[in-house]
Amino acid sequence: MRILLWHVHGSWTHAFVQGEHEYLIPGPPHGIGLAGRPWRATEVDLSEVDDVDVVVVQRVEELSQVPPGVPVIYLEHNTPKYPAQEHPLADWDGTLVHVTHFNSLMWDCGSTRTVVIEHGVVDPGPLYTGELPRVAAVINEPVRRGRIVGSDLLPRFDPIDVFGIATEEIGGQGDHELGRLHRELARRRVYLHPARWTSLGLSLLEAMHLGMPVVALACTEAVRAVPPEAGAISADVDELVRAARELIADPALAQEKGRRAREFALAHYGLDAFLRNWDVLLKEVTG
Template identity: 85%
Template structure:
């Protein structure tokens, strides 16, 4: 199968192109291409290519696809409010959500919706927890502010924040996953502070690494973080206490981290993710 898709969400694409198909990624002027990622994919200069199916992730991409080519629309984001109507409401195509929460909250009208949950390339059980500190991965924490819980981070200090545009600790994001994973694995606990975003792949990667996780019980996190993997609550004081306890007790942290890895492998493994996408795309192609 020849699949055309734009490079929009680096971590998601990293998982998607691990499949058995041929992946075509538009470069300039239509997209950013592979952008240095070591993916098994081909960068193309036009969207007018011989593709069997297209995975669309932005509205403007719909007008760039040759007529008659089967397509699905992948929605990564959570709506601004539960009553918000999706731009493709009452569309005659298939809209794919990455979480059940997003599917629940977007008003898609009569458009057919399908949920294909995230799958993560397993970085392996890297966790050492040698540094008695917390870690978080947040891209653009200043610009995104309360949405990603930037204001809550001081309550989990000492904490190191990674991701794009994070200041002095920044520079390690999805463009350098091995280095990011290695640094995360040295911290004792992973903290997930977003109030209203889709499920962050960095959270699932931390669980795969074997980190215990402390998370706000918002959006899809309630399904992704069982209590035995660390702590999940809407009470920030409770989460801060749990973080301190895990930082102070390496054995407790390691045990919760092992359970986090077991859960992540069982529920967010790569094989199921790729298999579910294969079933959907083959159905769309007909």
């Protein structure tokens, strides 16, 4: 199947193009193309694309660039700004995919058909060593997004190392940088997910795949993604601080909870199920 999609969210696209289809990604001036990623995909000039089976759209402005007569799936990555916000494609006659059940619950999509296909992660492997008795956090644009992603909470988890990502929404990091990030994260004893209101961060799922124990705010989709046996999840920040300190002080406990985090992530956010669910939908909409 020939699939046209834009490179918007690098980590999600990295997982999606692991399937068995032919992936066409618009380059400049209509998109950022592969942006240096060694994906099994083809960067194309959108003006020359005239033979595709389906288009995966991730931004409203992309709809006007879809070749006529081609089935369209709209992929919504984000939470609404407030519960029950009307989606821009409410009462649309196409199919809208949410990446979490929380997002599907909170967006008002009217009569538009909605489907949830949860994230899948390319397994970086069980790299966890936990050799550094510190907390790690990965936050997309921590200064600009502030309280939304919990930047104000970070000092309470000292000692902490914060890995900031400024470009995730326009493609994220290259594979080499991502691999280095995973190795550095895995050296820290605990992973922190402090976001108050955001779609489920793929860095959280990647940390669990690494075998890291996690402490997470019980907000949005995190309550489904983080089982208590993987670390700690709570809306009480003091409780999370205590849990992080306990894990830092007890490497054996951290190792055991990290093992359980990895088992859960592989079972619920593995790549095979993600690709299989997408294949079912792609076949359905192309009829």
